[in-house]
Amino acid sequence: MIKIAHVETMFPEKFGIPRQSGLIExxxxxxxxxxxxRTKDAFKGLEEYSHIWILWxxxxxxxxxxxxxxxxxxxxxxxxxxxxxxxxxxxxNPIGLSSVKLEGIEYDERLGTVLYVSGVDMLDGTPVYDxxxxxxxxxxxxxxxxxxxxxxxxxxxxxxxxxxxxxxMPSDIAKCVVKMLxxxxxxxxxxxxxxxxxxxxxxxxxxxxxxxxHVEILKVEQIL
Numbered sequence: 743m744i745k746i747a748h749v750e751t752m753f754p755e756k757f758g759i760p761r762q763s764g765l766i767e768x769x770x771x772x773x774x775x776x777x778x779x780r781t782k783d784a785f786k787g788l789e790e791y792s793h794i795w796i797l798w799x800x801x802x803x804x805x806x807x808x809x810x811x812x813x814x815x816x817x818x819x820x821x822x823x824x825x826x827x828x829x830x831x832x833x834x835n836p837i838g839l840s841s842v843k844l845e846g847i848e849y850d851e852r853l854g855t856v857l858y859v860s861g862v863d864m865l866d867g868t869p870v871y872d873x874x875x876x877x878x879x880x881x882x883x884x885x886x887x888x889x890x891x892x893x894x895x896x897x898x899x900x901x902x903x904x905x906x907x908x909x910x911m912p913s914d915i916a917k918c919v920v921k922m923l924x925x926x927x928x929x930x931x932x933x934x935x936x937x938x939x940x941x942x943x944x945x946x947x948x949x950x951x952x953x954x955x956h957v958e959i960l961k962v963e964q965i966l
Contacts, residue, residue, distance in 0.1 A: 747775040747870040749798065751862050752915070754965075756802060758927045758941035761816070762829070763796075763840035764861040765925065768918035770845070773857040773870060780854025785847060793876035794844050794859070799869045800836035808834045815930045816897065817890065827889065840864065841876055899926050901957045907948065910962040915944050923950060923957045 751771035811822040812830040842859040907916035935953040949961040
């Protein structure tokens, strides 16, 4: 497949990225297209839609051989499920699919047509293969059954001292980091209350640990 664009987000590394698109609306980004795909005509009518699908590549996944089963993190990292029954990045083809809100379309003299989106779940620089409009009358299925994911979709931690974040960074970034921590970015098979983690977002590195269902923020560092 041909790369037509890349996504620019505030996620410099994989750890901490939302497990699904649309999970955290505050996570924003923009899609910058390759020169040959920047013509305005290619986007005519897209402004009529509120959401779009992004077909992209898990660019940091390195695995020569694929496995028929994977261990979903939300199931504790021990129970195996078929790869096609999960959204694991470790697939025969490292292809991701995200549904995001289209916040705006702007034309830049240097970059051409740029799409601004929210609810992103992609690493900064992620290659994009295609963009398609989201069609509510066929893409939305409220009656759908979500398999094992339905049993863990409401799992959430409590951030005890989130005021530390608001003191150290802009409120929009702090709000996003709080929601990232609430979703528990840790591998589910690790349950060490003394272990210290670091999650990066924008130009900040937030050090934290988890005890039970509570997150304790320990330190906020500026990334140079």
